Amino acid sequence: MTLKIFFGMALACLMLGTAGFAQTPHGVDVPDYVGSEACKDCHTEAYDAWKTSHHGEAWRMPGDDSFVGAFEGESFEHDGMRATFDRDGDSYVVTVREKDGVEARYDMHSVGGVHPLEHPILSTGKGRLQSFDVVWDVAQREWYHLYPDQDLPPEDAFHWTGVYKNWNSRCAECHATGFEKSYDFQTRRYASTQVEIGVGCEACHGPGAAHLTLVEGAKPEPFAVALDDWGFTATMSEPTEAMEQCAGCHSRREGFGNGNPLPGAAFADNYNLAMLRPGLYHADGQILDEVYVYGSFLQSKMSQKGVTCANCHEPHSAEVVAEGNAVCTQCHSLAGNTEFESLRLADYEDVAHTNHPEGTDAAQCVSCHMVDKVYMGTDPRRDHSFRVPRPDLSDTLDSPNACITCHDDQSNAWAAGKVQEWFPEGRWQEPHYGEVLAKGRANPRAAAGDLLGLAQDNTQSNLVRATALWLLGPGATSLDLKELGAFLENEDPQIRVGALNALRARAVVATAPYLLQGLNDEVRAVRLAAARAIMSQRPDRLPDRLRAALGQAYREFGMVVQNQMDFAEAHLQVAGYSMVSGNLPSAIAALSEAVRLNPQNPQAWSSLIRMTAQVEGARAAQKRMRQALAYNPDDPGLQQLAEQF
Known part of the structure; x- marks a missing residue:
């Protein structure tokens, strides 16, 4: 099977090349980048704060x-x-x-x-x-x-030479300015470029050529993209836009493009934010794997009240705006903050609240409300969900809590008793969304009603509500279709994405109007979710109005996946949709590339072996089996399958 027919006829639109969705909108004129050095003479204070920041030194030459x-x-x-x-x-x-x-x-x-x-x-x-x-x-x-505890031989995809440690595809985008990955699938080579290594001024503000023209007194040439009053593509003074600019890198997400999107572009037009899914988050939303802050922060009451990164972090140095508890007491105090009038006024530093000796680490707000976890061996990252400790839920949800993080010689029950003693009327008595999400992870059918109720609860964060919909899966079959479809009217694209994931479990004849609505949504993340929902259905079972939109769905998916061809996960998706459409040669080619990139995937090998036997015969399947077992010798599923060949 040659690479030229990799996608097969059903997915031929994916072979259009990478021009369809690159770093900037296709065919749109934007100002040139000028580099951070062009900013320092006028913006000396900001430049100096940035230059030695973790952003400024995120990637550098030795x-x-x-x-x-x-x-x-x-x-x-x-x-x-x-x-x-x-x-x-x-x-x-x-x-x-x-x-x-x-x-x-x-x-x-x-x-x-x-x-x-x-x-x-x-x-x-x-x-x-x-x-x-x-x-x-x-x-x-x-x-x-x-990774001292992991066995990573050279043939492992997680070995330092493997695909999961590739800087071009996994890291560089968030360590550079104006980065373009430029992976050539045919030659399996990278021709990556960037305007500037390190997260420079223009990584957040946008290309600066029009700005320089303005300040020099000339009129900048017209551009097809909207520029703010200062000649930049990103309006960093607008809180939501500024937050989304941070979120592009400070989140766990699927990227749609070839590199950095144009600063100022909407997050959901360029990324698919990860839900609170197993492996990334504990069932109650606490951080588990590295999730880079944004998904945690969206769960917080602070986020719901309009707090942004810049309320706590100085934008150019990225340092906190004050030391210790002073970051928190700029709002959480007897004086309060007029920007957030709903705050309860109280002395949160008083021992009556902290229940720990004044001046100790234990009396720091972050010790109870922003527990940290060490990643990369030596780098502690704090959970930004700003949660009330709930040791009463830890045994049930198998989740950590701030109390036992410090008092590791005590039990969760002991900690829960202390919280109850100190705060008899506290928020620990309230139901927690983690209880519903945990049930949904375990059995979405049994938890369907609770998941729907959580999704409909507009006092919860939108990410929590979207995750409830995303978890529904087969549980959606027992719910009222109109109630599910109503979420497509929600203003948050993440909730619309969650709803489309839930609708995939329903009969496509009934969901067709909602899938079409999603496919024509103004936001790319929503259109992509609808495209995947449509493509997961057998073409011969699609109603006429969806069959007519199938090409549109392929194009939406194709413009994203063509930038992900160095990801095994992209080829697994292509294989899945090829199987649904009945194109087994295309599925075999896609799975072959998936196991080349990640040979430690027994499920992909199993599907590849079965389809190879069906299309190419037993001898070809036996060869695949030997390859699969060489990489996964102890996998029981492959061993059992080997007995059939």
């Missing part, structure tokens, strides 16, 4: 200020692998002997991050930049392994 004390011939060994760090003139070189004995020498292209760790980004050929698993602890001045 120099005397990086890896201080390293690259002096030291070696690091772990699980049979040895890395040696040297200099060769001005070049930084890493020699890696893998656990299989193969040794190779790599040039370090650049450095990811600045504190608390510095991440070597190595060139491995074909334009690929890979995030090395051995990183530099800035404070301890020593090398350490990011």
